[in-house]
Structures are given as C-alpha cells and as structure tokens.
Amino acid sequence: MNPTQLATHIKRTAHDLGFSFVGIAAAERMEPEERRLEEWLNAGHHGSMRWMENHFDKRVDPTKLVPGAKSVVSLLYNYFPADDSPSRETPKIARYAYGEDYHTVVKAKLREWVGRLEETIGSPIDGRVFVDSAPVLERDWAARAGAGWTGKNTLLINPKAGSYFFLAELISDLEPAPDSRIRDHCGTCTRCIDACPTEAISPEGYLVDGSKCISYLTIELREAIPEEFAGRMEGWAFGCDICQEVCPWNRFSQPHSEPAFAPNPELPNMGKREWREMTEEVFRRVFRKSAVKRTKFSGLRRNLDFLEG
Structure with a gap:
C-alpha cells in the first residue's frame, strides 16, 4: 500500500473497532509544545504530580520513546453517557469514570486494531x-493529527462531536500519509474560563493551573484538600466536567455504544444518603472496575467529607 492507501486502511480498521476519529502526524520532536511544557512545569502548575517532571525528552520526542518511529496515529474513543445523572446531583463523579477503567478497555481495542493491521500488512x-x-503529550499529538484543536480549557475539541473522548496513540515505524491540523474554533468564547469555580483556567485560556483543578484535587492530590477550595467544589467528589458541560461544542456529543462503559447498576440510583453511608464494601462493589478505585475508599471519603464541610 502507498502512504495514502495505508492511512485510509488504518482509519477504516480503527472505525470498525469503535474509534470515532483518527488522525496521523509525522513523528518528530515537538515545538513549540516543548517550550510550553517546560514553562508549565517551571511554574509549578503540576502541583504534587512530580512524575510529570520525569522523562522530559521522551514526552517531547516520540523517537526517544519508540526508537525508529515514523508516525504518531491518534485515536479518539467516545465515552459520553446516555444517562449522566451521576454528574448532576451532589456528590458528582466525572462521566469518564462511570464504567470500566478506560485504560483496560481502550488498550484491548488498540491491541486488536494493531493485530488486524499486521494481518493486512x-x-x-x-x-x-x-x-x-506513558510520557506522551496526547492532546498535542491529536491536535497535530487534525483530530481536533486544543481549546481554551486545554482539552481536545472535535468540531463534530465535542470533547468527551479518551485519547490513544500508536507510535510506530509505519509511514502513512499525515493529516493537516484544523484551526482553533474557540473564538471569543470564554464560557469554560468563566465557569471554573477554582479559577484553574487562566483568564486568557489555553493554560490550566493543575494544582487548582478540581480533578487534580479529588484524584491526584494525596494530602488534605486546601481549605481555600472549601465551598468551591460545586459538588464534585471525583473529577470534574464543568469546563466540558459549558462548552458549546459539546452540544454535538452523542452517547457512546461501548457496553463496558455502562455504570454499575447501583450508581445512578445512589442519592446523598447512599453516598454518605457508603462502606468500603459498597465502594469495592460499585467501583470495582471503575477509575474511581484510584482514589481508594479513604480518598473518596476525604472528598465526600470535604464537600460536606
């Protein structure tokens, strides 16, 4: 296959396995993303996530991560739920965590996809x-590959379907025809900036202070949540979707069709009382396969107690 035919085959095979969008970029050292990442880290916007300081060269140069790499294929897998009630009433959890852990689900899809490609090739x-x-700048690669643009909330936004997607990549020696970037369509909109209750998004947009982000505070932060955020969490107990909820482009979001992302049947019916009285046994049962288990029961309990003040 020539590069154009290979690109077409790569995308068709991925779509057959449920990926919504696929884009291709040449594997090369990233500029100006490298400078932006360095400035972001130097400003301490990663909070206590010290691991983000590691493997800097691999983050900005895919050939250091995968020697001999020629291309980066970026894939988007939809997770927008048909029933988003667990994100509507306090305590709330981010939509991406309703069902099974995306790392496991999407990785299995990727392996099957690569297997099919190898059969054809x-x-x-x-x-x-x-x-x-791994140390991969996923949103930057997806933007380079034309799968969307990086919005003012720093999430990847696809003009046809919004931002409720998991991102995945294949970095390899394949040389399919690359795609072109698409232009930024945020325009003068500031809804995500205005809506963020902790002011994590800079006034100009395109920069998030991770140490102020509710997702960071409820998931990544292992210490006590700083008191300065009391009364500003908007009911979020795990993650946060505010900047996505207010984004006009998410009016195009469509429910996913992935059975593994269906929530545990108990989750949509959990009210404030069920959350308040949750035991570790219930936590393990409801979130056994969910990304919520990353916080452990003690972490979720900390978040719930903080919301109650």
Missing part, C-alpha cells in the same frame, strides 16, 4: 500503543 509493526499510560 503481512508483517509485524514495530511500535507501541498508549492510553494515558
């Missing part, structure tokens, strides 16, 4: 697949 692909599991 007739030889092994020298590369690696990633789902938020």
